[in-house]
Amino acid sequence: MLTDHSHIVLDACCLLNISASGQFTSILESIPTQAVVTEVVRERELITLTNLQDQESQGKSNIIEFEKSIANELLLVVDFESEREEELFINYVAEMKDDGESATLAIGVNRGWAIATDDRKAISFAKTQSDSLKIFSSLDIIKNWADRRKVSQPQLREVLTAIRVQGRYIPHKNHPLLSWWEKSIQL
Numbered sequence: 349m350l351t352d353h354s355h356i357v358l359d360a361c362c363l364l365n366i367s368a369s370g371q372f373t374s375i376l377e378s379i380p381t382q383a384v385v386t387e388v389v390r391e392r393e394l395i396t397l398t399n400l401q402d403q404e405s406q407g408k409s410n411i412i413e414f415e416k417s418i419a420n421e422l423l424l425v426v427d428f429e430s431e432r433e434e435e436l437f438i439n440y441v442a443e444m445k446d447d448g449e450s451a452t453l454a455i456g457v458n459r460g461w462a463i464a465t466d467d468r469k470a471i472s473f474a475k476t477q478s479d480s481l482k483i484f485s486s487l488d489i490i491k492n493w494a495d496r497r498k499v500s501q502p503q504l505r506e507v508l509t510a511i512r513v514q515g516r517y518i519p520h521k522n523h524p525l526l527s528w529w530e531k532s533i534q535l
Contacts, residue, residue: 364515487523
């Protein structure tokens with residue numbers, strides 16, 4: 349599923365959920381393609397992680413893991429490379445009212461890369477912009493990690509609980525992996 353693409357552009361909501369999991373580096377390492385974050389999202393995500401640092405003891409280690417992942421090119425930071433990407437970004441911001449999701453979508457659409465987001469409005473809008481765009485969610489990435497790393501049920505439950513509590517994430521009622529989430533978090 350994730351292996352069909354050269355790159356996957358992660359939106360801020362997915363990065364926050366991966367960070368909240370306590371397994372940031374391990375999860376990024378399990379992605380079989382190059383994980384990418386836009387410069388717009390990187391700036392925003394560092395602010396979010398810095399704010400979390402003040403609230404939680406894990407926040408500082410999350411910032412360190414985020415920065416190390418970038419330094420080790422496990423997470424590649426990209427910026428707009430063309431006028432077309434900048435124009436798409438501006439048009440998407442006008443529609444979605446969110447810089448991070450708009451930058452993620454503009455780069456994904458223009459370069460033919462997959463994107464990862466949990467925002468339902470962004471997913472709906474993205475589907476209108478490209479028939480070939482592959483869209484993944486945090487759960488797709490977490491399930492990929494759990495399957496590839498053969499994660500034990502207790503560890504998986506711990507990770508999903510951390511995402512639910514610290515990331516404030518619960519999959520919507522029509523999410524294709526909802527039953528997997530419910531089964532895994534209750535075991």
